[in-house]
Amino acid sequence: MNAALERYYQKIADAATQDMILNMGPQHPSTHGVLRLELITDGEIVKEVIPHMGYLHRCFEKHAESLTYQQTIPFTDRMDYLASMLNSHAWVMGVERMMGIDKEIPKRIEYIRVLVCELNRIGSHLIALGTYGIDIGAFTPFLWCFRDREHIMGLLEWASGSRLLYNYIWIGGLFYDLPVGFEERCREFVTYFKPKLAELNQLLTDNEIFIKRTAGVGVLPLDVAINYGCSGPVLRASGVKWDLRRIDNYSAYPELDFDIPIGKGEMGAVGDCWDRYKVRVDEVAESLKIIEQCLDRLQKELKRTSDFDPRAKMPRKITPKAQDYYMRAEDARGEVGFYYIADGKTEIPYRVKARGPSFNNLSVMAEISKGVMIADLIAILGSIDIVLGELDR
Amino acid sequence: MTFEEIKQILIAKFGAELILGEETTGLQPALLIQPEKIVEVCRELRDNPATHFDFLNLISAVDYGENKFGVVYHLTSMPYRLQLTLKIVKEHTRDLEDLPSFPSLTSVYKTADWHEREAYDLVGVFFEGHPDLRRILLPDDWEGYPLRKDYKAAEYYKGIKID
Numbered sequence: 001m002n003a004a005l006e007r008y009y010q011k012i013a014d015a016a017t018q019d020m021i022l023n024m025g026p027q028h029p030s031t032h033g034v035l036r037l038e039l040i041t042d043g044e045i046v047k048e049v050i051p052h053m054g055y056l057h058r059c060f061e062k063h064a065e066s067l068t069y070q071q072t073i074p075f076t077d078r079m080d081y082l083a084s085m086l087n088s089h090a091w092v093m094g095v096e097r098m099m100g101i102d103k104e105i106p107k108r109i110e111y112i113r114v115l116v117c118e119l120n121r122i123g124s125h126l127i128a129l130g131t132y133g134i135d136i137g138a139f140t141p142f143l144w145c146f147r148d149r150e151h152i153m154g155l156l157e158w159a160s161g162s163r164l165l166y167n168y169i170w171i172g173g174l175f176y177d178l179p180v181g182f183e184e185r186c187r188e189f190v191t192y193f194k195p196k197l198a199e200l201n202q203l204l205t206d207n208e209i210f211i212k213r214t215a216g217v218g219v220l221p222l223d224v225a226i227n228y229g230c231s232g233p234v235l236r237a238s239g240v241k242w243d244l245r246r247i248d249n250y251s252a253y254p255e256l257d258f259d260i261p262i263g264k265g266e267m268g269a270v271g272d273c274w275d276r277y278k279v280r281v282d283e284v285a286e287s288l289k290i291i292e293q294c295l296d297r298l299q300k301e302l303k304r305t306s307d308f309d310p311r312a313k314m315p316r317k318i319t320p321k322a323q324d325y326y327m328r329a330e331d332a333r334g335e336v337g338f339y340y341i342a343d344g345k346t347e348i349p350y351r352v353k354a355r356g357p358s359f360n361n362l363s364v365m366a367e368i369s370k371g372v373m374i375a376d377l378i379a380i381l382g383s384i385d386i387v388l389g390e391l392d393r
Numbered sequence: 394m395t396f397e398e399i400k401q402i403l404i405a406k407f408g409a410e411l412i413l414g415e416e417t418t419g420l421q422p423a424l425l426i427q428p429e430k431i432v433e434v435c436r437e438l439r440d441n442p443a444t445h446f447d448f449l450n451l452i453s454a455v456d457y458g459e460n461k462f463g464v465v466y467h468l469t470s471m472p473y474r475l476q477l478t479l480k481i482v483k484e485h486t487r488d489l490e491d492l493p494s495f496p497s498l499t500s501v502y503k504t505a506d507w508h509e510r511e512a513y514d515l516v517g518v519f520f521e522g523h524p525d526l527r528r529i530l531l532p533d534d535w536e537g538y539p540l541r542k543d544y545k546a547a548e549y550y551k552g553i554k555i556d
Contacts, residue, residue, distance in 0.1 A: 004526045005533055054530035061515070062539055097420060226447050226471065229504030240471070247474060323419030326467050326478065328450065339453050339465065351540075353453035353465075363507045392530060 008050075015040045019047060022374075026055050030135045030378045033388030035362075037381075044373050049366045056392040064352035069095045069318045070171055072352075076338075077165040079354065080390040082127055083332040085120040085156070087390070088169045089113055090336045093250060094327025095171050098320035098342060104313055105172065108302040110252040112178055112310075113169055115186070115294040116159060118287040122193075123152040124332035125280045125287075128385040132277060133204050135382035136213050141204045148196050151189050158182060172314035183299050190288055190295075197284060205281055214277060216268030218368050218380035225271070228367065229360035232334025233279040234384055237263035238271035244330040256293050258286045273383035280385070319347050333357040333385060356390035394475060396422045399444060406437055416480075423465075423478035428495055431466070431481050435501045438468065438477070446470045446477060449502040454512035456541045460484050462493040462518055487543065489517070497523040515540040 015021055025036040034055035040048040060079060064072045076091040077084035096102040130145030153163045158179055160168035168175045204210055220230070222238040235242055243260045245253045261282030263275030298304075322344030328337040334357030341351040361384050369380050396417075403411060407430060414425040426434060438446040450467040457463055463482040469475070485493035492513075497520035498505035509520040510529040517538030520526060528535060537544055548555060 002526065004523075008525070008527060054528075054532070057530040059515070059539055065540075224503075227503045229449055229502070242471060321419075324416075324423070324465070324478075325420055326451065326476075335450065337451055337467075339451055339467065341455065351453070351455050353451060355451045359507065360504060363504070367503075 012038075015048075024377075026052075030382065032131065032382070032386055035386065035388055035391070037377075039374070039377070041374065044375075046369055046372050046374060046377055049369050049377070051362060051366065053362075053388070054392050056388045058393065060354055060393040061352050064349060064354075066348065068347040069320075069349065072349075073170065074165065074167045076354075077167055078389060079356065079393055080124075080331060080333065080336070080358075080387050081164055082387055083120050083124040084164065084166050085113075085117045085169065086124075086329065086331045087336055088167070089117050089251070090327055090329035090331070091338055092169050092171050093329065094325060094338050094340060095318065095320065097327065098323060098325050098340065099171075099315060099318065101172055101313060101315065106308075106313065107252070108298070108304075108308065109174055109310055109313075111294050111297050111302055112174060114252045114256070115291060115298065116156060116166075116168060118290045118294070119152050119155060119186070121332045122284050122287050122291075123149045123156075125284050126152075128280055128332075129200070129204070129277065129284075132382040132385070133210070135378050136210060138204060138207070138210060141200060144196070144200060144203070148193055151192070155182070155186060155189065158185075170311070170314060171318055173312065174310035177304060177308060177310045178298075180304070183295050186291065187295055190292055194288065197281075197288075201281065205278065211267050211274060213375075214267075214273035214379055214383065217273045217376050218372065218383060219269045220271040220276075220364060220368050222271065224367060225364065228364040230334065230364055231357050231360065232331065233276055233283065234334065234361045234364075236260065237275040237279045239263050239265075244328055244335060248328065250329060252294075256290050258290050261286065273379050276383040276385075317347060320344070328355070331357050333387065333390075334361060336390070354390075354393055356393055358384075358386040358388075358391040359393075362386050362391060394444065394473060396477075399438075399475075399477060400424060402441065402444065403434060403437070407434065413482075421476065421478055423480050425480045425482065428481040428483055431464075431479065432496050432498060432501060434479070435466070435468070435498055439501060444470055444475070445472050446475070447472075449498070449504040449508075452498070452505060452508035452512060454516035454518045454540075456516055457482070458542050460486060462516070464495050464512065464518065466498070487541075489537070492517050492519040494519040494521050496521055497526075499523055514538075517541055 020041050022039040025031040026034040036052040038050040073088050076087045079087050126145040126149045130142040133141035157163045160166040225235050225238045241260045261279050263270050267274045320342040324341045326339045328335050337355035339353040340349050343350045416423045438444050446468040448469040453465045455463045466479040468477045483493050514528040
């Protein structure tokens with residue numbers, strides 16, 4: 001047994017005599033999956049949080065080492081199963097850049113990719129917002145979010161054939177073009193959803209009980225967030241405009257107009273739970289803006305033509321030159337990254353390392369939840385919005 | 394600031410022997426540096442106002458086959474929007490009792506804490522000075538390191554045959 005493990009057992013044994021050890025999870029509803037939090041508590045006060053993960057570990061990296069680049073796409077979908085499109089988009093872009101074909105992708109394909117990614121981002125954020133309400137004790141927003149998310153699921157199922165794990169974005173192209181009538185139906189959804197988002201704001205965002213439970217709780221200072229490698233809404237809520245869609249300007253994002261919402265500390269301090277929640281709500285509105293612009297382009301100058309083949313640019317053999325490359329992109333939860341080592345001889349990567357945004361975002365929790373109440377711990381965990389599928393990979 | 398300028402800053406501070414090699418053929422250039430200097434180099438890159446690499450994206454431990462193990466660090470400078478790849482490599486006999494050992498970066502970036510635990514867990518590299526180097530994704534009683542190239546899947550788990 002290694003020395004660190006012995007120290008850990010000793011710590012638990014010592015704590016058991018003075019304080020109370022409380023196990024939250026792995027089957028606890030507010031841990032959003034199979035995460036086990038071991039709490040050392042003194043009454044209601046949390047002295048220390050020790051997260052234990054790995055219950056959903058499938059060793060994505062080992063799979064990727066034995067499959068070709070194209071075959072790995074379904075596995076990337078299963079990393080962050082609430083935002084599959086965004087994961088496979090990052091993976092595909094990385095391989096395309098290594099192959100040197102990223103500039104040749106037709107505009108229509110880029111816009112379709114961004115469209116489905118942003119739809120997926122809204123779906124993912126809706127789950128985050130709805131389940132956060134449930135964690136705090138508000139049941140209705142959850143039902144409303146799931147009702148609206150169902151429309152997105154329907155749209156993405158129409159395009160790709162499945163509801164959750166799409167395998168839609170392929171290297172050099174797409175699985176299929178959008179079905180006929182998709183753009184019109186999508187526009188209907190946007191018109192339908194805008195007032196619903198305002199309703200959600202009335203119900204939850206400005207709710208006094210909700211504000212009391214979240215404002216000023218779990219304040220994450222910016223320097224701590226950066227030092228712990230936080231990204232996405234968690235980092236932006238601490239007050240920095242760091243969105244890789246703007247920083248790296250990948251895909252069609254440089255041609256699109258959208259703002260980057262950041263935490264302003266309207267209700268409490270900058271970087272508290274309410275800010276993290278609000279950044280997600282604002283991002284949904286920004287994603288709607290992006291979707292509308294994509295639809296404009298897709299219905300006008302990038303119209304569907306009968307001879308358009310979304311698989312035309314797909315390389316026959318995907319064998320990148322010997323090199324390593326780190327691809328990062330903005331997921332619904334933050335920076336999703338893939339580090340590839342290609343050997344230049346085979347279609348199988350020599351080594352792949354995946355960076356899950358939740359993995360880094362969760363690591364900060366032990367730091368910001370020292371000395372909080374157990375109920376606040378739930379608020380903090382919910383506001384970080386983890387997905388265990390990519391945390392454990 | 395370019396890759397070459399960052400290299401010159403490091404050479405001016407630590408001497409030319411720090412840089413063991415560089416890879417500039419791919420899309421992202423990388424610096425291969427002396428393994429024992431990695432902590433000081435990262436602290437310098439983080440605190441130097443000209444570079445300010447404050448964000449650690451990723452730590453990847455790599456089994457390069459034969460007797461070579463390495464760790465790859467991806468750094469980002471948020472104020473200057475720069476990216477940098479640092480690599481350290483060590484020869485090792487693949488002895489499972491005595492793991493290849495690298496300095497821990499936890500004193501500079503807290504991100505390194507869990508990333509190094511993951512590297513230890515899956516690739517089997519040890520990080521000296523890490524405060525809590527336990528397995529993170531696999532159970533504590535797991536044997537072997539799955540991402541090593543010579544890893545063989547276990548046939549038995551505590552006397553139970555795995556089909």
